[in-house]
Amino acid sequence: MGKTIAEKIIANAADRDSVLPGEIVTCAVDLAMIHDSGGPRRVQPTMEKLGIGLWDPEKIVLVSDHFAPCTDAESASILKLTREWAAENGINNFYDQLGICHVVTPERGHLSPGMFAVGGDSHSPTGGAFGTYMFGIGATDMLGVLVTGKTWIKVPQTIRINWSGELGIGIAAKDMALKMCASLGMDGGDYQAVQYSGTAIERLGMMERMTLCNMAAELGAQVGIVEPDETTATYVTDAGGDPGNWAGFRSDPDASYKITHDFDASNLPPQVAAPHTPANAISVENADKDKIDQFYIGACTGAKLNDLEMAATVLKGNRVATGKRLTIAPASTQILKTATKQGIVEILLDAGASLLPPGCGACAGYGVGILAEEEVCLASTARNFQGRMGASSSRVFLASPFTVAASSVTGHISDPREMLAS
Amino acid sequence: MSSGRVWKFGNDVTTDVLAPGIYIKLPIEELASHCLETVDSKFAGSVIPGDYVVGGKNFGMGSSREQAAQVLKILGVTAVLAPSFGGIFYRNAFNLGLPAIILPNTDRIDDGQNLDIDLHAGKISNLSTGEELIGEAVPENLLAIVEAGGLVPFLETKFKQNDN
Numbered sequence: 001m002g003k004t005i006a007e008k009i010i011a012n013a014a015d016r017d018s019v020l021p022g023e024i025v026t027c028a029v030d031l032a033m034i035h036d037s038g039g040p041r042r043v044q045p046t047m048e049k050l051g052i053g054l055w056d057p058e059k060i061v062l063v064s065d066h067f068a069p070c071t072d073a074e075s076a077s078i079l080k081l082t083r084e085w086a087a088e089n090g091i092n093n094f095y096d097q098l099g100i101c102h103v104v105t106p107e108r109g110h111l112s113p114g115m116f117a118v119g120g121d122s123h124s125p126t127g128g129a130f131g132t133y134m135f136g137i138g139a140t141d142m143l144g145v146l147v148t149g150k151t152w153i154k155v156p157q158t159i160r161i162n163w164s165g166e167l168g169i170g171i172a173a174k175d176m177a178l179k180m181c182a183s184l185g186m187d188g189g190d191y192q193a194v195q196y197s198g199t200a201i202e203r204l205g206m207m208e209r210m211t212l213c214n215m216a217a218e219l220g221a222q223v224g225i226v227e228p229d230e231t232t233a234t235y236v237t238d239a240g241g242d243p244g245n246w247a248g249f250r251s252d253p254d255a256s257y258k259i260t261h262d263f264d265a266s267n268l269p270p271q272v273a274a275p276h277t278p279a280n281a282i283s284v285e286n287a288d289k290d291k292i293d294q295f296y297i298g299a300c301t302g303a304k305l306n307d308l309e310m311a312a313t314v315l316k317g318n319r320v321a322t323g324k325r326l327t328i329a330p331a332s333t334q335i336l337k338t339a340t341k342q343g344i345v346e347i348l349l350d351a352g353a354s355l356l357p358p359g360c361g362a363c364a365g366y367g368v369g370i371l372a373e374e375e376v377c378l379a380s381t382a383r384n385f386q387g388r389m390g391a392s393s394s395r396v397f398l399a400s401p402f403t404v405a406a407s408s409v410t411g412h413i414s415d416p417r418e419m420l421a422s
Numbered sequence: 423m424s425s426g427r428v429w430k431f432g433n434d435v436t437t438d439v440l441a442p443g444i445y446i447k448l449p450i451e452e453l454a455s456h457c458l459e460t461v462d463s464k465f466a467g468s469v470i471p472g473d474y475v476v477g478g479k480n481f482g483m484g485s486s487r488e489q490a491a492q493v494l495k496i497l498g499v500t501a502v503l504a505p506s507f508g509g510i511f512y513r514n515a516f517n518l519g520l521p522a523i524i525l526p527n528t529d530r531i532d533d534g535q536n537l538d539i540d541l542h543a544g545k546i547s548n549l550s551t552g553e554e555l556i557g558e559a560v561p562e563n564l565l566a567i568v569e570a571g572g573l574v575p576f577l578e579t580k581f582k583q584n585d586n
Contacts, residue, residue, distance in 0.1 A: 024563060037446065038486060046574050052581060067447075074447040122437075122486040122510055138488030138514035140573050147577065152563055186434060187480040191509035220483060222509055277434065364485070365443030385438040385484060392442070392460045 002252025004158040005227050006193035009133040009249060013116035021157040021258075031059055031110060031117040031132075032145050035101045037066035037366065038120040040085035041078050042139035043146060054089055055149035061093040061110050062086055063101035066366045068359045075366075099332025099358040102126040102214065102300035106206075107334055109241030113228035114249040118145055123300050123382065125221065128213035129206055130236060131228030131249050133193075136217065156192040156222055157258035158251075163200035165266030170416040172310060173208035174302060174380065174400035176200075176263070177215035178271035178281035184261065186279050189221025192258060195251065196226050200265035206235040207304040214301050215382050218278045227251055272378075272413055273398040276386040284403060284415045294377040295320070295408035296389075297401050298329035298356070299363040302380025305335045305344075311405040312347040314416055320352035321411030326404075327369050328353050329361035351409075365390050378413060380404050423500050423539050425549055426472035429465060430533035431458070433478030437511065440482065440490035454493040471498025474537050476528050478504065482511025491515040491522075501539060503528060503546065503557065516564045519572035524558040531555075541565070 003011070003018065011019045013027035034040070039062060047053075054060065064082050067075035079096075086094040095104045102123050105111060113131030118124065120142045127134030137151070145151050163176060180188070194216045201209070209226045216224025226232070227250040233243035273281040274288075297303055297311050308330060320326045328348055330336040336358055339345050349355065356362075362369035363381045371377055371390030377397070379389070384396035397413065406416035435458070445456045458465045475494060481504035482490055491514045494502060501521040505528055515522040521541055531537065535550035539557075542565070546555040560568070570576035 024561060038488075042488075050574070050578055050581060078447065120486060122484060124486075136486040136510050138486050138491075138510060138517060140488055140517040141513055144517075144573055144577060154561070186483055187506060191512075220480060220508065364438075366446060370444070383438075383484065385436040387442050387444075387460045388436075388438040390444060 001256065002254035004193070004195060004251040004255040004257070005131065005225055005249050006133060006156060006158050006195065006223065009114055009116055010153060010155055012114065019155045021155050023155045024152055025155060026150050026152050027116050029059070029118055029145050029149055029151055030115040031061060032142065033061045033063070033101055033105050033117065033119040033124065034142060035066055035121060036064040036068065036078055036082045038139045038142065040082045043143045044085055046143055047147065050147065052147045054146055057090045058092065060091055060146065061105050062091050063095045063104050064097055065100045066360045068097040069357050071368060097359065099334065100300045100360055103304060103331040103335070106130055107239055107332060109236065109239040112236050112241045112243055113232060113246035114244060118142065118151060122217050123214050125216040125224045126210050126214040126300055128216065128223050128225035129209035131225065131232055131246060133223055133225065135222045158193045158195050159189065159221070160195050160197055160257040160260040162198040162260060162262045163196065163265050164198050164262070165200050165264045166203055167200065167265045167268065170402045170420045171268055171270060172400040172402055173204060173211040175268055175271045176265065177212055177218065178273050178278055178398060179263065179268060181215070181218050181273070181278040182281035184219055186218060186277060187220040189216060189219035191220060191222050194219060194221040194224045196224060201226060202229065205306060206231060207306040210304065211301055218382055270400060270403045270416060272403065273384060275384050275395040275397065278382070278384065278398055284413065287413045289412040290397065291376060292324065292378045292407065292412060293375045294371060295324065295326040295404050296362060296369065296377050296379040296381065297404055298361045298379070299381040300331055301382040302401055303329055303331040305338055307380060307401040308335065308339045308344050308348065310401040312344040314402055314405040314419055315351035315409070316347050318351055318409045320408045324408060324411050326351070326353040326408040327356060329356035329369065330358045333358050362389050364388060378404050378407050423541065424472055425536050425538045426474050426500055428531055428533055428535045428537055429469060429473060429475050430531065431461065431475065431477045434480045434483055435477050437482060437484035437487055437490035441487055441493055446487065446489065450489065450492060450496060453489055454496045457493040457497060466497060469497050469499065472500055473498065475499050475502045476504065476531050477502065478528065479506045481507050483508035486510045488514040488518060491518050491520050495520045516568050517573040519568055521560065521568050523560070525555060527555060
């Protein structure tokens, strides 16, 4: 019987010829990604107590992004501890305030097809865009990986989500992700492996694939994964990585799936999810013209280079509405550099946007740009759970960077297609 | 285990509600005092050691922050029962020594009732109604971790054995 990409990677990591869904197996970890919030500050005391060192510092990528840059004495001391831990433990792959881990790790060539990787963060399925089996774990689980190089996994079934057709103008992967949350629910992924397939997926660039895989977490899946192709291999090579035998990690034609869901990208309108769950997504035409205080383009989900490009496409020659704020936190310094070179940053600033340093920013309420009581935000981030982006009475709507940018011009939730047509 | 009062919550209780991001830098005891306050302002101040948390489907969805499970452990919660859990929360709970029990019919349990559970048998006794409910069996590897008191004491024993 044929195998899915998930089954191939897990069998490989478990040193087995094949694995069956439902089995609990122990896997060797190829890469462990950790950050300032769930990383050193959480594992250091226990490592000292256990008196054991790291299994392999070269297989660890450490990124300071959640509290970067620091905003007070507590966050400053967390960043300091992170730097000291990196030095003491010989972590060469340490990226301090250079962007968000889910974006920095692949852009520095650390992910490639067929790898079995864990991240100390729930958005870790982002790595699936590169044909990596990558999932999020908590700090104690991570501690186990850091000292043993292994972790356990219940082999998932694979849920195939087929997207046919092609996205229209002003529509993005973020709209696809929100549509799936609304159709399948926040537990539609059932902690199984979600595989995105079909012509619409094949047409997507790597950053849009990252957005889709990133939001597999919002479907409750363990991973979201796209079968590697030439697009993947080119990105990985350009990033300084080795795509290896990527063709060997595509799902077999006769692989079996738990279920296949079919969607059509061609008819998809822009989506907007009202508070407090991405599953509230509806077509932008049906969304209320709610009062919005802050428009936010940020996070691993919504501030990659193409996300900034989307915003610039809409904002060129336009201005943010009077009395409103458009806040943009690029996902990495490398993205900021390219966006500056390409003139994207100038367009954003001319429109009246304010720029935050690369990092997780306001998304999870840890960094800069958070909301006051009763404030409302329209964001390109992944989650709009109650109280997530600041004060507990604040509210967050979710949409694509196209929609966030278009809405910042009118001051309320608006269809970006109208602005792009004019 | 031991009998305790039930605190009942709805579907999709998120990690942002269990361990709010704006308090995440604070010492864990202070973070615990904000646990679930967005949906029940009395919970953190009233829950006592030995109590149980019963949730709806997809309990603990969202972030990988294990403080979401740790604050419940610190507040003395004996176990969490729900028809389904967020996958990362489920792993985190066991790693921190907090059993997470998958129980399809949590609608048979109401807020304020008293429970007793037998983890090995997967039996949940509703002492208030006399009804006995059966949860999904906990996988052997997780049972071993939770019985050791969590992954850290489990690893401690394992590394000591390797030294000998």
